Amino acid sequence: NAGVTQTPKFQVLKTGQSMTLQCAQDMNHEYMSWYRQDPGMGLRLIHYSVGAGITDQGEVPNGYNVSRSTTEDFPLRLLSAAPSQTSVYFCASSLQYSSGNTIYFGEGSWLTVV
Amino acid sequence: AQTVTQSQPEMSVQEAETVTLSCTYDTSESDYYLFWYKQPPSRQMILVIRQEAYKQQNATENRFSVNFQKAAKSFSLKISDSQLGDAAMYFCAYRSLWVGTYKYIFGTGTRLKVLA
Numbered sequence: 386n387a388g389v390t391q392t393p394k395f396q397v398l399k400t401g402q403s404m405t406l407q408c409a410q411d412m413n414h415e416y417m418s419w420y421r422q423d424p425g426m427g428l429r430l431i432h433y434s435v436g437a438g439i440t441d442q443g444e445v446p447n448g449y450n451v452s453r454s455t456t457e458d459f460p461l462r463l464l465s466a467a468p469s470q471t472s473v474y475f476c477a478s479s480l481q482y483s484s485g486n487t488i489y490f491g492e493g494s495w496l497t498v499v
Numbered sequence: 500a501q502t503v504t505q506s507q508p509e510m511s512v513q514e515a516e517t518v519t520l521s522c523t524y525d526t527s528e529s530d531y532y533l534f535w536y537k538q539p540p541s542r543q544m545i546l547v548i549r550q551e552a553y554k555q556q557n558a559t560e561n562r563f564s565v566n567f568q569k570a571a572k573s574f575s576l577k578i579s580d581s582q583l584g585d586a587a588m589y590f591c592a593y594r595s596l597w598v599g600t601y602k603y604i605f606g607t608g609t610r611l612k613v614l615a
Binding site for chain 1: 505508534542543544546549590592594602603604605606607608
């Protein structure tokens with residue numbers, strides 16, 4: 386059982402480049418989400434999804450796109466990278482309808498935009 | 500919108516002593532879950548404890564316990580008999596149970612240092 390898998394683990398981008406952070410889970414979780422973690426800012430929700438075909442914005446969605454074509458995958462796209470997007474990104478998933486379910490995190494993706 | 504506030508950026512505790520981490524939240528919902536997560540230097544997120552809002556009894560997991568005050572919207576974490584392995588960043592989290600959202604909101608974290 387792999388849990389939540391994020392790729393790549395490290396990436397350096399130039400300003401203006403685009404890229405996709407991949408996230409996959411094999412737990413049949415309805416809820417998937419992306420967070421960014423910055424010093425002193427904690428974990429901020431970028432986008433989330435409560436099922437295939439359904440996505441919604443979190444606290445800091447600007448500059449990012451998501452889609453959810455399958456239950457397993459929830460990629461995060463940076464359309465035109467900016468230095469302000471340098472951060473650690475976490476993908477997380479959870480069962481939606483079961484009570485008390487915890488959220489499972491991937492190992493994080495370190496992104497540097499120069 | 501729901502918010503979670505952790506007002507202590509950093510805390511220190513002597514090994515074997517007890518420490519309490521504070522968390523307050525704001526919501527208009529009556530039913531929700533609250534969590535404490537631990538993030539060691541490896542950056543892995545580890546569930547420490549969770550609390551259902553409809554339960555008045557405070558959750559306990561071994562050396563970890565919470566003080567849940569629903570009316571005050573307060574959810575503090577008490578760590579007893581602190582160990583060196585408890586040193587980490589601790590995040591308080593709120594999970595909405597509104598149909599169609601179910602999103603998790605995290606606080607800014609408290610870095611706990613354990614002194615030998």
